[in-house]
Amino acid sequence: xxxxxxxxxxxxxxxxxxxxxxxxxxxxxxxxxxxxxxxxxxxxxxxxxxxxxxxxxxxxxxxxxxxxxxxxxxxxxxxxxxxxxxxxxxxxxxxxxxxxxxxxxxxxxxxxxxxxxxxxxxxxxxxxxxxxxxxxxxxxxxxxxxxxxxxxxxxxxxxxxxxxxxxxxxxxxxxxxxxxxxxxxxxxxxxxxxxxxxxxxxxxxxxxxxxxxxxxxxxxxxxxxxxxxxxxxxxx
Amino acid sequence: xxxxxxxxxxxxxxxxxxxxxxxxxxxxxxxxxxxxxxxxxxxxxxxxxxxxxxxxxxxxxxxxxxxxxxxxxxxxxxxxxxxxxxxxxxxxxxxxxxxxxxxxxxxxxxxxxxxxxxxxxxxxxxxxxxxxxxxxxxxxxxxxxxxxxxxxxxxxxxxxxxxxxxxxxxxxxxxxxxxxxxxxxxxxxxxxxxxxxxxxxxxxxxxxxxxxxxxxxxxxxxxxxxxxxxxxxxxxxxxxxxxxxxxxxxxxxxxxxxxxxxxxxxxxxxxxxxxxxxxxxxxxxxxxxxxxx
Numbered sequence: 431x432x433x434x435x436x437x438x439x440x441x442x443x444x445x446x447x448x449x450x451x452x453x454x455x456x457x458x459x460x461x462x463x464x465x466x467x468x469x470x471x472x473x474x475x476x477x478x479x480x481x482x483x484x485x486x487x488x489x490x491x492x493x494x495x496x497x498x499x500x501x502x503x504x505x506x507x508x509x510x511x512x513x514x515x516x517x518x519x520x521x522x523x524x525x526x527x528x529x530x531x532x533x534x535x536x537x538x539x540x541x542x543x544x545x546x547x548x549x550x551x552x553x554x555x556x557x558x559x560x561x562x563x564x565x566x567x568x569x570x571x572x573x574x575x576x577x578x579x580x581x582x583x584x585x586x587x588x589x590x591x592x593x594x595x596x597x598x599x600x601x602x603x604x605x606x607x608x609x610x611x612x613x614x615x616x617x618x619x620x621x622x623x624x625x626x627x628x629x630x631x632x633x634x635x636x637x638x639x640x641x642x643x644x645x646x647x648x649x650x651x652x653x654x655x656x657x658x659x660x661x662x663x664x665x666x
Numbered sequence: 667x668x669x670x671x672x673x674x675x676x677x678x679x680x681x682x683x684x685x686x687x688x689x690x691x692x693x694x695x696x697x698x699x700x701x702x703x704x705x706x707x708x709x710x711x712x713x714x715x716x717x718x719x720x721x722x723x724x725x726x727x728x729x730x731x732x733x734x735x736x737x738x739x740x741x742x743x744x745x746x747x748x749x750x751x752x753x754x755x756x757x758x759x760x761x762x763x764x765x766x767x768x769x770x771x772x773x774x775x776x777x778x779x780x781x782x783x784x785x786x787x788x789x790x791x792x793x794x795x796x797x798x799x800x801x802x803x804x805x806x807x808x809x810x811x812x813x814x815x816x817x818x819x820x821x822x823x824x825x826x827x828x829x830x831x832x833x834x835x836x837x838x839x840x841x842x843x844x845x846x847x848x849x850x851x852x853x854x855x856x857x858x859x860x861x862x863x864x865x866x867x868x869x870x871x872x873x874x875x876x877x878x879x880x881x882x883x884x885x886x887x888x889x890x891x892x893x894x895x896x897x898x899x900x901x902x903x904x905x906x907x908x909x910x911x912x913x914x915x916x917x918x919x920x921x922x923x924x925x926x927x928x929x930x931x932x933x934x935x936x937x938x939x940x941x942x943x944x945x946x947x948x949x950x951x952x953x954x955x956x957x958x959x
Contacts, residue, residue, distance in 0.1 A: 482843055506849030518844040520837050522953075531837050534830070535849035583849065 431494055433458045433587055433618055434479070434510075439488035441471075441478050448474045450642040451488065456587065461609070461619040463629040463650065465663060466639030472622040473515050475639075476589045479620075480505050480512040492587070507535040511585035515592050515622075517576040521565030525556055528564050528575055532582030542582070549578040552611065570601035577608065587618045594625050606632055626663035630654045638663070671802055672924040673917060678808040678877065680916020681815035685870040686893030687900070687908035688822060689863030695839045695903035696859040699757065702764040703744060705890015706771035707864050711737045711871025712881045713775060716784055726789035733868040741864025742857055750853065768887070775883035786879035789872060807877045814873060818866065819909045826905065835859060839903070892919075895939050901952025910950055 432455035441449035449471045456462045464472045477483045479490055481502030490498045497505055511532075520528050529549060533542045550557035553574045559567065564575055573593055580588055590609065594602040602625065610632045613619045623629035630636055630650045638646035638659060646659065653659050686708060693701045714736040719729035748767050752760045792806030826832035837845040838855045846852050874889060875881050892915060900911025918938055922931040942950065 480847060482846065501851075502846040503849050503851045506847065512847045514844060514847060518841055518847075520840050520844065522840055523833075523836060527833060531833060531845075531848045531850075534834065579848075 432456060432491075433493060434620065435491040435494075436475070436479070437489045437491070439475070439478065439490065440486045441474055441483060442486045448642055449478070452639075452642070452644050453488075454637050454644065454647070456618060456620050458586075458618055459613075459616070460634045461613045461621060461632055463626075463633035463636040464620070464622045464639060465624070465626040465629055465636055467663075468624070469641070470639040471642045472639055473591055476512060476514075476591050476620070476622055479589060480510065506583055506585075509584075509586040510589065511580035511583045511587075512589045513576045513580045513591060513593060515595070517569075517572045519564040519567075519572050519575050519579070521563070523564055524560065525562055525564055525567070525575055526560040528579050529556070529560075529582050532579035533584075535583060541584075545582055545584055549581050552581075552608065553578050570597050570604070573597060573601070573605060574608070577605075577612075581612070581617075585617060587620065588612060589620045589622075591622045592624060593621075594623065594628065602628065626659070627654075630659075668924070672920050674802075674804055675808060676917035676920030677913055678811045678916070679920055680896075680913035681811045682870050682874050682877070682912075683889065683893045683896045683916050684815050684909045684912025685818055685866050685873070686889060687897040687912045688818065688905065689866045689870075690894050690897040691900075691902055691904065691908040692822075692835075692859050693863050694897070696835055697745075697749070697856045699749065699760045700764060700894070701749075701860075701863070702761070702890070702894075703767035703771060704863065704867060705886040705888075705893070706768050706775075707737050707740060707744075707867040707886065708871040708874065708889065709775060709881075709883060709886030710740060710771060711868035712786065712875040712885055713779055713784075714868070715789060715872050715875065716786055716881055719789060720784075720787055726791065729789055730869070730872050733872055734865050737864040737868035737871070738861045741860040741867070745857055745860040750856075772883045772887070779883065781883065784881040786875040786881045788876040788879060790876050805877075807873070811873045811877065814869060815909065815912075818869070819905060822862075823905050831855070831858060892935070895936065898949055899939055899942055901949030903953070904949075904951045907949060907951035914950075 434456040437453050438451050439449055440447065440451050464475065466472055474483060478485050481500060485498050489496060492508060492510060520531065529546060533545065536542055555571055556575060556578050564572065567575060593605050593609065597605065606628050609619060609621060621629055621633065630653055633650040635648065636650045636653050637644050689704050690701065693699065711733040714733040715729045718724045718732040719726055744767055748763050749760060752763060788807060790807045790810045792810055794806055795804040795809060826835060834850045834855050837848060837850055838852055842852050893912065896911035896915040897908050899915060900907030915935055919931050919935050922934040926934060
């Protein structure tokens with residue numbers, strides 16, 4: 431059974447159909463990339479999965495459980511975390527408070543401390559700056575904070591929306607290394623990226639989106655060598 | 667001694683404004699709406715105490731409790747019935763609804779209690795304090811009001827800073843969607859905010875009616891508007907701002923009444939507000955909000 435299964439999903443913004451009946455699956459342990467141009471619907475798909483936007487038709491199953499109509503705040507405790515586009519850290523709260531909010535739903539208080547230590551190990555810079563107000567961090571640090579905050583809920587599946595957007599090249603490589611580490615530590619990853627080359631390099635499989643439809647899918651290394659993908663998304 | 671006495675009663679009046687302003691400011695900060703019915707919840711609080719103590723003969727402590735329970739429930743119900751269905755629609759629709767709720771409460775009180783003023787028996791049983799050989803008298807109501815304001819501001823600040831629900835409020839206030847992604851129940855948090863704001867309105871109602879024992883269905887309306895002014899004055903969304911704004915407003919109002927003109931005092935209060943907003947549009951403690959692109 432797939433960990434996440436999206437079936438015939440349709441999403442509308444008012445009268446405009448943003449997602450036109452797409453289906454895809456994410457299996458446990460995989461890194462799945464959704465790639466495509468601006469406006470293809472990548473962010474909309476993630477937002478629909480975590481209940482930020484309602485689906486018009488279709489279904490979303492997480493561990494075989496229907497979550498299409500589940501209230502957004504009830505999805506996190508099921509084991510899914512979402513690192514939103516644009517990071518969306520709580521800019522007026524401290525780094526530590528942001529991380530603690532990531533563990534908002536957890537009841538196992540003692541183990542939260544353990545998770546916090548792990549997050550600090552992965553992002554030593556967050557530990558150094560734990561008392562700093564999040565809004566004063568650089569873009570790359572905020573991205574790390576957004577990822578750390580998501581990891582605080584101890585998710586089994588993590589959705590990441592454009593983690594490399596707007597970052598300097600050094601940070602971009604670092605972020606992709608971290609995504610790979612997160613995957614290697616046993617968390618399943620659904621990654622939305624405009625940086626198709628880097629995303630395909632770390633993904634197992636990928637789906638290519640165009641204006642609300644999936645136009646291509648397959649193993650990441652196959653897509654990396656696909657002529658149409660190369661031409662449209664890899665700039666070769 | 668005259669000045670000192672005017673100043674102290676100004677601080678006391680301002681403390682009532684501050685307690686009301688806290689409700690405005692919290693609801694604005696978290697639900698992003700101006701609840702113009704807030705002032706009328708105060709009036710309902712006044713009638714609740716009046717009914718419990720003067721009509722049913724309950725002890726004042728129980729009467730205050732009744733008012734707090736009634737107003738808290740009322741606040742939550744108003745939010746659920748009138749505001750929640752409009753979440754995500756135009757802010758103007760919510761604003762107009764709030765004004766509608768305000769008229770509804772006033773007219774409901776008119777229907778139930780009639781238009782005649784009820785004379786309210788003070789529920790504060792603290793003896794007045796005589797200072798400087800009797801030249802300066804501070805009434806029990808004044809002392810209790812100022813003390814209540816200080817306790818409420820400190821309590822609320824600690825709640826927001828140190829408790830999980832308080833942190834959730836801050837998160838919802840800054841970014842509702844991101845808060846939801848943390849697993850925070852946004853609707854629940856907004857309802858809690860209304861509950862706290864309305865409980866404070868009940869306390870404000872008790873204090874207001876104890877100091878100015880003339881209860882009509884319109885009792886809450888002017889203090890409500892002034893407290894809103896105080897919240898903007900201090901920086902809307904800020905808890906200490908609401909206190910500073912409220913107290914300044916009360917002091918300015920009282921001193922203008924004493925030294926300039928009692929008829930012009932409201933005009934002076936609002937003129938000061940206009941000047942403050944011209945110089946510092948976000949209010950005294952207001953944060954500069956940078957719009958995210």
